[in-house]
Amino acid sequence: MDSFKGNAISWSLTEGIVELVLHREPCNEIGSVTLAELERFADALENSGPEAQALILYSRLASGFCAGADLCELFRGIQPLKAEDRSNRVRDFLLRIHRVFNVIDSAPITTIAAVHGVVFGGGFELALTCDMIVADQTSRFCFPELRLGLIPGFGGIPRMKRDIGNGLVRDLLLTGRSINANKAAAVGLVSQVVAPGEAFRVARSVALQATKFDRQTAQVAKEFIKPIPYAELQEEIRLFCELMGRPAVEEALRKFVESTDAQPYLP
Amino acid sequence: MPQLEQTLNELLKLAAEHFQVPVNELNPDEDFFKKLKINSLQTLDLLTKLEQRFNVELPDYELQGVTDFRTLAGKIQARL
Numbered sequence: 001m002d003s004f005k006g007n008a009i010s011w012s013l014t015e016g017i018v019e020l021v022l023h024r025e026p027c028n029e030i031g032s033v034t035l036a037e038l039e040r041f042a043d044a045l046e047n048s049g050p051e052a053q054a055l056i057l058y059s060r061l062a063s064g065f066c067a068g069a070d071l072c073e074l075f076r077g078i079q080p081l082k083a084e085d086r087s088n089r090v091r092d093f094l095l096r097i098h099r100v101f102n103v104i105d106s107a108p109i110t111t112i113a114a115v116h117g118v119v120f121g122g123g124f125e126l127a128l129t130c131d132m133i134v135a136d137q138t139s140r141f142c143f144p145e146l147r148l149g150l151i152p153g154f155g156g157i158p159r160m161k162r163d164i165g166n167g168l169v170r171d172l173l174l175t176g177r178s179i180n181a182n183k184a185a186a187v188g189l190v191s192q193v194v195a196p197g198e199a200f201r202v203a204r205s206v207a208l209q210a211t212k213f214d215r216q217t218a219q220v221a222k223e224f225i226k227p228i229p230y231a232e233l234q235e236e237i238r239l240f241c242e243l244m245g246r247p248a249v250e251e252a253l254r255k256f257v258e259s260t261d262a263q264p265y266l267p
Numbered sequence: 268m269p270q271l272e273q274t275l276n277e278l279l280k281l282a283a284e285h286f287q288v289p290v291n292e293l294n295p296d297e298d299f300f301k302k303l304k305i306n307s308l309q310t311l312d313l314l315t316k317l318e319q320r321f322n323v324e325l326p327d328y329e330l331q332g333v334t335d336f337r338t339l340a341g342k343i344q345a346r347l
Contacts, residue, residue, distance in 0.1 A: 063308055118311065137319065140311050142327075177326040180315045 001048040004041070008034040011041055016053035016211040017204065018045070018109075027063040030122045030154075031070030035097055042103040053215055054207035055107060057130060058114040058200045065113070065139070068121025069154070075253040083245035091241045094153050097122075098233060101155050105129040105228050108219035110210035114203035115139050116196070120178070125154035128163070131222065132191045132206065135181040136199040141189065142178035148252040153240040158232035164188050269347065274321070275340035281320050282336065285313060295337040323347060 003012040008024035020041060022028040030038075045055070059065045078086045104111060104126075113127035116136040124141050127133050143160075145152045151173070160169050164187050172179070184190040194202045210218065243249065269277070275295055283290035286303050299305065305313065317339075318325055323346040333339050 118308070138312060138315060140315060175326065175328060177328055178311065178314070179324070180318050182319070183324060 001044055001052050004037075004044070006037040006040075009037045009041065011044070013052060015208065016051065017207045018048070018052050018055040020055065020057045021060050022058070022066055023060040025061065027061060027067035027118050028059055028065065028123065029067050029070035029072075030097070030126075031073035032093075034070070035093065035100070038100045039096060042100040045107055046103055050215060052109055053211040054109050055104070055111040055130075056114055056200070056203045056207055057104075057112070057126065058203065059116070062117070064117025064123070065115035065119045066123025066126055067118050068123050068125075068144075071148070071253060072257050075250075075257050078244075078250065078253075083247075087241040087245045090153075090244045091237065094237045094240060097154050098237065101126065101129045102228060102230075102233075105155075105159075105226075106222075108215060108222070110207065110218055110222075112203045112206050114199035116199050121145060121152060121156075122154045125152060125156040125159065128156060128159040128189075131226065133184070133189060134192045134194060134199050134203045134206065135184060135190045136194050136196050137181055138196050139181040139184070139190075139199075140178040141172075141181075141184050142176065143172050144176045146174065146176050148256060149246060149249040150243050151236065151240055153236065155233050155236065157236060158229040160189070161232075162226070162229060269344075271340060271344050274344045274347070275337060277320070278317070278336055278340050278343065281316060282313070285316055293336065295340075296335050298334040299336060299339075300334055317343065321347065 001013045001018060004010055008028070009020060009022050011018060011020045024034055028034070077089060081089060111130040113130040113133045115127055115133060116138050117140070119127055119139055120142045121144055124143060143152050143156055151157065157169065157173065168187055181190055181193045185193045192202060279290055279293050279295065282299065283293055288303070314325060314327065314330070321343050323343060325342065325346065329342055330339065333342060
């Protein structure tokens with residue numbers, strides 16, 4: 001697997017471990033640039049040989065792992081469009097990001113998200129594609145989408161349901177509140193909580209351990225214990241696009257983009 | 268269970284340490300967003316530190332509109 005240095009992400013392979021680093025300021029918001037580079041990564045991952053035995057996703061930015069979708073780009077992109085065209089544009093984006101996330105989710109290697117700080121919306125959804133989440137104590141997890149009149153669109157609900165009880169899924173979804181790393185570990189979303197700044201180092205240790213095992217066996221284990229909820233993911237895309245066509249969404253996006261509030265992710 | 272004043276003093280100490288200001292410069296009834304010029308990332312960071320220090324869960328929505336340490340201490344106290 002060749003190394004890549006992009007504008008939003010980069011990756012390299014060392015000692016059997018693929019390291020995918022996010023580095024788009026201010027907090028790795030996922031827009032068209034990140035998506036295009038993630039698609040390139042998904043292609044490389046699909047075509048990787050046995051030399052790749054584990055994958056670590058992490059962020060180089062102090063602000064956090066990822067703040068989710070690039071809402072400024074989304075707002076600018078949909079403004080001139082009619083409702084139906086908005087839904088179509090968003091559907092295209094979602095289909096592309098879902099393909100990437102499904103590739104990471106189903107990768108025949110052990111995958112680890114090493115997170116810190118902001119792990120919001122699409123960033124949370126990206127972390128949930130991984131087999132394990134190693135979180136440092138600064139991490140906060142949140143699904144703020146209802147504030148925008150939307151639901152999470154990058155596979156968040158089906159993947160979170162896969163890991164934890166529906167009661168907390170509804171709490172996080174319907175209140176938009178954030179939880180810390182200890183709470184996320186207590187409910188089973190996070191496998192290890194570590195000191196601030198230590199998530200990547202610990203993730204490398206986990207990855208190195210994973211490389212000791214037979215790749216095919218690990219793949220069988222993953223397919224058995226971590227099935228991809230394809231039907232629910234498709235339904236999520238349909239619901240998201242249906243909601244996207246409503247005028248309330250544009251207004252909520254405008255409010256968010258223009259907000260200087262200290263908690264802009266809450267209404 | 269600590270009394271509200273104890274929680275408030277502990278909160279002021281934590282905030283002083285976190286934002287690297289002398290504790291005697293923090294007024295329990297002052298708007299700490301204005302005083303400390305806290306942005307959204309710092310708000311999240313503070314929230315995490317409070318939850319860890321007091322071993323409580325503080326839903327963000329309960330803290331909306333809370334701008335002074337005394338009210339914040341009351342919100343924490345209610346969950347101890």
